[in-house]
Amino acid sequence: MLRELVKGDNAFVPTAALRVAVRNGVDVAALLVTEQGRVRGDADIVFDGAPAHPSGAVRLSAGEDGTAWLETALPSVEEEITRVLVVAWTEEGALRDVRGLSVEVFGPDGATVVGYGVTDAGGETAMVLAELYRRSGGWKFRAVGQGYVDGLTGLAVDHGVDVDGGPQEVPERIPTPVPAALPTPAAPAEAGAGAQGPRLTRDQILDMTPEQIRALALARRQAGAGAPDRALPAASSPPVPKPGPSDWTCGPVFEPRTVTGRDNDVITVKDLPHGPVMVELSLKGDVYTGLWPLDESNTKGRHLVNSTAKDFWGRVVTSVPEHGRLRLRLEANGSWRVRVLPLAEARRLSEGRLEGWGPDVLLHTGGTADVTFHYKGDTNFIGHLYRLAGHMDPTTLPNPGRPAVNEIGARKETLPLPEGPLLVRLTAADGPWNARLKDVRPHSGGRDADGPVKLPPEPRGALGRLLRARR
Template sequence: MTHLAKGANVPVPTAPLRIAVGRQQAPGVPAVEASAVLLDVAGTVRGDADIVFHGQPAHPSGAVRHVGTGEGAGQFAEWLELDLPRIEPAVQRVLVAGSCDDGIFGQVPGLYVQVTYADGTILTHYDVTDASSETAFVLGEFYRRDGAWKFRAVGQGYDSGLAGLATDFGVEVAEAPALAALPLLPTAAVTPPPSGPVALQGVGKSDSAPGGVAVPPMAKPVPVAVPVQQTSSIATPAAPLATPAVMPSWGAGFFHFEPLVFSGKGAKTVTVDLPFPQDSAPVILEARVGPRYHFLSVQIAGRSTDVFCNDLPDYYGRALLNPPRKGGPIKLMVRQSGTWELILLPLTAALPIGPGTIQGSGREIFVHTGTAADLKVRAKDPHSGWFQLNQYQGDAPDDLRRPAEQLVHAWNGRRVKERVRIPGGPLLLAIDKSRHHWELTLDPLPLA
């Protein structure tokens, strides 16, 4: 990891990256809204769509997204995702900015920006130490140089808020009412603990108190225009998205690997050339599709059951995939009318779920490591599809290949309103069937 001083820069891989705009958790601290601003060669935005923030969470290209909040180690952060290979050639710079509508940045302790690989490994970190009366801040920027990408620690503040910052880059604020009232997340704060920065693993989207971690609702995917079919591994360190300590009773038996990315257009068969061990625990298959076609089919060659065979309501979904019991590689048969991307992830990439409310759509995988809790499930689908929430739990990797309990099953219903009891973790919660938009609220039970 590289710690940057103000004005310094560092090369970054042309790969999917996550960016946290973080601060120390503390009561009464002004809320900070993270945003990304895409600039052309002239240093200006091309239109309102080139500003990505909580109220406009995805760029039309799908290459830049606001994916919500994360919390841990005394920190609270908002997360952005950049898929650098998919940034349009006309975009030369992507600013990472923050705005503070109910206070000033001098009141925000430990403001920082942190860039991580897709697997959560920290790439670079910049602490802002000179904030004062500013209400908007450009913390850093990604920029093209000689065909590659670099990240620079900028640290430039504005007393005129996000509107003033946007005006500097060519936005007519009067024509962009969305900028006048950015929805704020709950007041909280952020900074790395004394032992140094910690990668926040939880990402999500929630209008409730911090602690709810949620899914990227993806009409904001990273889909769109996958240039050529390829089968390749992301060039990142071989580390899981979360350490095995997240799931202590299972971690020793997990198969850990670097995320693998496969992309293409139309019908293709791809080979996942990984040495899966015998009776391996499931892994996570993340799917993203282009903006024209929702439906995706992914089937393991030689099996009658599908990993995906459904609409992705916001062009995104994650499902559990059981490797062959005998181990070895897998062949995936993909059927889709447009562009698609599959990302194979270790099971430790499950999104943490904690107290509070999270929102999202389609299929998703969560890990619960807390105490026993009540889970309120609300879901809505205008097309009256299935909704199924399953619980996976056990002490051996093989135990996780099938659900331990079906928590919610709704067939041909527009709305789901259920309240279920879940035991203490670690356990997996998987929305296994859904094209619904859903909301989950976790309420821990009092300790006896």
């Protein structure tokens, strides 16, 4: 019996040979990805230029009336592959112009098992429509509907496909976020201080009671002229000042910089120290928002922000080149503010409730602990852990490896944290979330002996082959 899903829903499917129909007249491919969310090489991309996976587990064929068929023999999928992504794109117009865009799964007896009709496509030109993924010893189907305004290139880079045939950084999956968050309000004004007030010391903040923190947050909201309309709840902790050398080993320390403007622009911030920094973007607008770093030849890097949310807010991480000039390309419709902040300004996780909405960067400096996230969005919730203990190069971040959490839909997720210092980077969170530490142990003063997670070799040239096949 057909079970019609909506975006974010999932259902078990038989671990058997299934047929997947993709309608209506779009280009289709399948990406076979590992637990890291990445293809291992060109062979893990099945499209009309390479219509069969070497394992024989996935084959692509064209049917009538603009239908593409993926034959998926789930028992034959290699153990290293954890997900089979069903991908669609169009070369003319946007996916919102495609009528009847849908995915339908048929069982071995020819009966429909599950289906998903895309009803909310916008200006995207490429999309992960759905995925088949391993769960509890079997396989499930999930209606994903994750679009990419920058098309097949953005989708491919997010899943480890080499765009230009050369070496690449490990890409982060940054799907299109939806709602927005607001920065925690600035410090309260005091006699003789400016509107933002003096910056509190680290010890002052750590000694504050929850009631004092709530009062401080309220005062900061009242003093924060020009802040976006949706503020973080009063229970949120205030921004944390620069931790001392004993609990911070990564990233430059500098005074935050602020740039404001309106609509599309190229933003240049000069005289910054070399290394990883946070970029906080606040936008009053309701169309597309995109943010990219620019290299010395003004070539855009991978997305920092890729959103169709109204009044976007988020914090992301990028790196300042050795020459100290950070250049960003912003596509936006409305007034905006960009702040460049040291990583030490990340909000600190604690046993108190920390609330947010949107992508963010969080800091843990205690001993081993568990962190519990309550997420209330309906699409992607993705987070990475950056272990900074023992990382000696302040101009880089360690490789985070696979996402610590990568799920869709409202959920409660508890993650074990190693000893700090540690960055928790929420790369996708399209709804409200809160976080709280529990079972926190004292910091031992030792260093984490684990090295960075090794990833498989970078695939080369697959996207070029795929694109050439469509010409």
